[in-house]
Amino acid sequence: MWSPTSLIIGLFNRNFIPYAMSYIIIIKLLVITLCTYIALYKMFPKSKVVYLTISTLAYTFSGWTFFMLFNISYLDIIALFPLLVLILLFVLLFVFP
Numbered sequence: 001m002w003s004p005t006s007l008i009i010g011l012f013n014r015n016f017i018p019y020a021m022s023y024i025i026i027i028k029l030l031v032i033t034l035c036t037y038i039a040l041y042k043m044f045p046k047s048k049v050v051y052l053t054i055s056t057l058a059y060t061f062s063g064w065t066f067f068m069l070f071n072i073s074y075l076d077i078i079a080l081f082p083l084l085v086l087i088l089l090f091v092l093l094f095v096f097p
Helices: 006-011 014-043 049-060 063-067 072-095
Strands: none
Touching (some): 014 072
């Protein structure tokens, strides 16, 4: 509920909140795409851009994402999951070799 992207609702008038939700969902999908691309680029630096883009779009527009689309707070977890995997990979490779 206290997600930074959900706090954008406070900028809109009460009558425009349904329209604002559409924009917030679009912003969250863009954040999911950006975080996934960054994580995949760091994990697989020698991959071609085409493969990274296809993988990113497959994760962003997966069926599970659209199944939970109206649970706004769940989209934040989907966005942070690739970064969490990247952090765990860093810890396993460099902290505990």
